[in-house]
Amino acid sequence: MRMKMMLALLAGTLFGVPTHAADMADVDNAAATPPMGWNPWNAFRTEVTEAKILAVAKKLKSSGLAAAGYRYVNVDDGWWLARRADGRILVRTSMFPSAATPDGRTSLKPFVDRLHAMGLKAGLYTDIGRNICSQAWDPSSPNLPAGARAEREVGSMDFQRQDMQLMFGELGIDYLKVDACGMADYAPDRRHVRDGTYRELGPFIVRHRPEQGDAAKVEALYASLAAEIAAVRPRGDYMLSICTWGEADAANWAGKYGQLWRTSPDIRATWESMLSSFDTAERRALYAGPGRWNDPDMLQIGNGEFGAGRLVEARAHLSLWAILGAPLLLGYDLTRSPDSLIAIAGNREAIAIDQDPAGNQGITVSRDGDAQVIVKALRERGAKAVALVNRGNRPLTVSVPLHRLRLRPGVAVRDVWGGRSERLEGDTVTRRLGPRETALLRVTGMPLAGVHLTEMTGRIRVLEDGRAGRRVDPAWVPAQVNAAPSGEPLVLAGERHDDGLGVLGNSRLQVALDSRFRTFRATVGPLDAGTTATFRVLGDGKVLAERAVAAPAGLDVPVAGVRLLELVVEEQGKAGPPVLAAWAQARLE
Template sequence: MKLYGGMRQVLRTFSAAMILAATAAQAQVAAPTPPMGWNPYNAFDLNYGEAELMAQAELLVASGLARLGYDHVNIDDGWWLRRARDTIEVRTGIYPSAALPDGTTSLRPFVDRLHTMGLKAGIYTDIGRNTCSQRWRPHTPNLPVGTVGQREVGTYGHHAQDAALLFVRWGFDFIKVDACGVGDYGPDVPEVKNGTFRAFPPLIVREQPARSNAAELARQYASFADAVRRAAQGRTPLVSICAWGQADVNDWARRYGQMSRTSFDIAPTWEAMLFNFDSAASRALFAGPGHWNDPDMLEVGNGAFDGEHLVAARAHMSLWAVLAAPLILGNDLRRMTPGIAAIIGNRDVIAVDQDAAGNQGVVISRAGAGEVLAKALSTTGHKAVALVNRGKASLTLAVDLADLGLSSTAPTTLRDLWSGASRRVSNGRISVELAPQETVLLKVEGRPAEDDVDQPADLPARFDVADEGYKAPDRTPARQWVLAQIGFRPDGQPLMRDGAQDHAGLGVTAGSRLRIDLAGRYDRVSLDPRTLGKATGPFTIRVDGRTLVEGVASQQPHPVVLHVRGAQQLELIAPPPASGNTQFAWHDVRFVRRATSRS
C-alpha cells in the first residue's frame, strides 16, 4: 500500500483477519428499495375507516398498481378508541371487523384480509403520549375517549407493549411514528392548562433545532425501533420516522427507521411540493437501502396535481422518483382519471425510483428557476436525469455530460421516460425546452468520464455521515445546513475548486466523519483535502479502522492517492471547527475500480 501527498503521512498495514471480519455477512436489509403503497390522509384527512381503506386496497389490486409495487395500505391517525391495560381498543364504529365475539377488539382481521389480497398493512402511532389529531383536530369525531390516561394512545412509556400488540398480535408490516406528542403538548398549551392533557416538555421546538432535545428524541425512536425488532423476530417490519425534519432528525434517523420525513406535511400546491422536495434534495448522502429520505406522501391526483394539471403531476412524480423517495399514493383511486393513472403507473419512472443501486439523485446545478438532478443507476454509465422548471415561464435548460460524470465524446443516448422519445446526444450537452412547471425525466446511457472510475455521485448510497460535526445555530428545514453534500458546501453554495464547481467533491462540516463502503471494489482512491476558510486544520484518513494519513489542510491543493486494494471501508475525518472554519472540502474524489469489479 502506497500513499502520495505533500503532508505528514502515516503508513499502516491491515491484517487479512480484519478484512475478513469486515466482509462478514450482513443482516437482512428492510426496505432495500423505497417503500410503495397508499395512505388515506391526503385524500380523506381523518374522515375514513375500514370501508374506505378496503375499497382502495381492492383498486390497488384490480388496477395492477399492486403488481407495480404499490403494496402497502397504511392506516393513519384516528383508529383508536382508548388505551386499556395491555392493549389499545379499536374504534369499531369505523373498523367493524375489529369487534370480536368475546367483546375485545383487534385489527388482526383487517390485516389478515389485506395479506390474503397479497398486500401489506401499515399502522400509525406517535412517539409521545398523545397524537397529532388530539392537538390539531379537536373537533374530529374520531378522537380517543375516556380519562386523561386512557386518551394517551401514543407509544411513550409503552414501547415493548405496543410493538408486541401491533406486530405480533395484529401482524402489521409497517408503522408511521409521528411526533406531535413530543412537540405540541408543552405546559403553556391551553388544553394542557385546563387538564385535558398532561404536559410533555417539548423535545421538538418547531423550526428551532438548536433549542430542541435531539438526543432524547433520538433515544425515544431508538427504543421504539429496538422494541419492534425484538417483538417481530424473523420479520422486518418498516419503521417510518415522522419528525418533519425537526431536531436534526434527518442527520440520525437512518439508524432507527427505514424512512424519515424531511419536512412538515405536504399540501396539494406547487409551492408546498417544491418545499418538501427541497427538504430532501440536498440529502443524497443520507439515503440508501434501508434508510430513505421521505418528503411525504404523493399528492399526484390532488389539487394542483389533479387530472387538469398533468404537467405538474408528472413533475411531482419525476422528482420523487429521482430522489428515490417512498412512493406512497395519497389520492382517491376511485376518482382517478386515466391521465393520473398513467402517471402513477409509469413503469419506467417507477423503475428509476426502485433502482437496485439505491442511490438518491444528486443536485447538479441550480440557476434561477432551473434545476438539474442526476441519479446513478445500477448499470455503469446509466443515469436518470431530471431537468426541472420550478417557475411560471418557459425556459431552456441544459447540462453538460461532463457535469454528470459522463464522457462528452462517447456515444450517448437518452430516452424521455414520459414521451418515450429517444435520441442521440450531440456536442456533449443535453438541452431541453421546458414549459412552466415542467420536469423532463431522461434515462441517459453513456460511458463514465474516466474508464473504471467512480465519483461520489455514482455511489451516494455507500456513504454514511457517521459524526455530524459543526451545525449552524440558525439552521431550519427551510434554511438548511446539510452536514455533507456532493458538489455543494453545507450552507448550500456551490463547492468551487480552482474557479469551477467541483461535481466530484464533497462539501462537509468541520468535525464531520464520513464512512464510505468500498466493499473491496477499488484499487485506489484519490482526493484533495482543503479548508474552506483561512485557518489550517488537521484531518485524518482511515481505511478499515487503521489510520493511513494524518495531515494539515489549508486552502492550497494537497492531492492524496491511497492504494486500497481489498479494503472494505474508507473514513474521512474533517478538521474540528477553529478560527471561523466551519466547512471543509474533500475535493475531486475518485474511486478507481479493481479489474474484477469493472462492469
C-alpha cells in the first residue's frame, strides 16, 4: 500500500500533471503531505486538561488555522491513570472528565468524537517501552501513572496488540506519537530503578552513544507496533510518529514503518536549538517524500525566543520548517496568542510550500558562514521555493545565482513574508537580511534543460543504504544530496561537483520515473582514491548499464518507458571502511 500510494502520487506530480480522482480511489493519502496540528507538550507538559485542549481546538477553528491545515489535535504524555490487571489502560478522569464510564473502564471515545465533530483529527501518545518519559524526567508531575509497579507500566511493550486495538479501533484516533524513553531511561543504574519504583529495561538506547545501544531491538519493536496498527486500520488512514530523537539509527529505517520520525533531541525555545534541530533533518532529503517525513520536532513559535516580541525569529522558524517539508505542529497556548503569531503560523503561502504535493525536501545549495541558501523544487515545473537564511546575529547579504536554481534569467520572485512580487532583472537573487532573518521566496521561470535528481528527492527511495553488516560512523548520512555520506563535498579525481548524490557502497536507490524520460546521465566514481566500485543502472528490474570504475566515468543510459529506475553501487574486493561513491550531475532528459 505504501509503494502503491507513492506511485500514484508521483504519477500526478512529476511535471505538475493533475492527479485524477480515479488514480487515487484506492490510495489513502493521509500522509501525502506533512501533518499539521497542535500538541500541548511545549505549553503544558503533563499538566493539561480536557478543557484546555478543547479551548485550543476551538481557537484553531475560530482563528482560521484549522482551515489553513492545522487539523491534528494531539494529546501528549500524562493522560493515563494506570493499567488494569486485564491490560486495559485507565484514563485519568480528573484530566478528562468525559472519559468516566459507569463500569469504571473509562474511555477517551467521547473526547475523540468531540474533536471529530469539530472537523479535527485526534492524536494520542504512548511509549515503545514499558514506561514513559514523564516517569523518568518529571517525577514531581501530579499526573504520573498511579498504583502498583505493574499498574504504572502504561507503555506499549508487551501490550502492543491490545493497546493498538484500543487506540485505533475502539477510540478511532488518527495519529499516534510513540516515544522511546522506555528504551533509554530505565537502566539498572537509574535511581528510580535502583529504588524499585520501576523495573529495569535495557538500555537499548544510550543517548549520543549509539555503539552502546541496540538499534535492531528498537527497530523490531516499532516494526511490530506498526504491524499491529495496520491490522486494525488496514486503510492506512493514520499517522504513526516515531520518536527516538535521532537515536537508534531511526532516521535510516523509520520510513519503513511510520509516516514521520524525529531526527533530533527535543527542541527548546531558543534560536540555537531550533537551528540544531533543523540541521538534523536538512541532510536527509533522500529519506523524505510523500508518506514519509523527517521531523525536526514541534514548532516553538509562541514560546521563548519565538514569542510575540520576536517575530523575525518566528517567521524564520516557520520558513525553515516549510522549506524542509517538515510536519507543522504548533506547541503553544493558542488561546493566549496575539494576532501577529496567528498570522505567521497561518501564512498560506508558507504553508503551501510546506504542503507542496511533489514532496521534495529543500536542499542546501550554498553555505558560507552564517549565510545559507536552501532550495526546494515545487510541483509546478520551473517553480522553486528559496530560503535565504541569516543564521547569525549580524546583518549580511545572501545571494544565489539562478543557475543554482536551475532556472534561466527572467524569473518572477514572490516574497512570502513581504507579500510582494517582482520581475528579477539579472541572474542573481539577493537579499539584505537582518540578524536571524530568513527571506522565504517563490521563484518561477523557465527551467534549464533536463531534471536533476536533486530536484526530485521526493521520488527517490533509499532501498538499501550500505550499512548492513558493518559499522558506519553514526554521524554520517548514508545517502546525501550534494555531499558524501561523511558530509564532505563530492570530489571526483580532484574535481568538485556541486550537484549529485553521495552514497555508501552496497547501496540501492529507487527513482520513480513513470515512463516520462528518455535518458539518464551521470558522472560516477568512488570518492576515495585507490578504490573500485561497480555502478549499475536498472530499469523496472532489468540491467540497463553496468560499469566497474576506479576513476570518474560518464554514464549515458536510455530509459524510455521505464517506470522505476534503480541506482546500485557495489564494492569490489575492499576490506575495511565502506566505499564512498557519487552519482554526480545525475539527471534525466
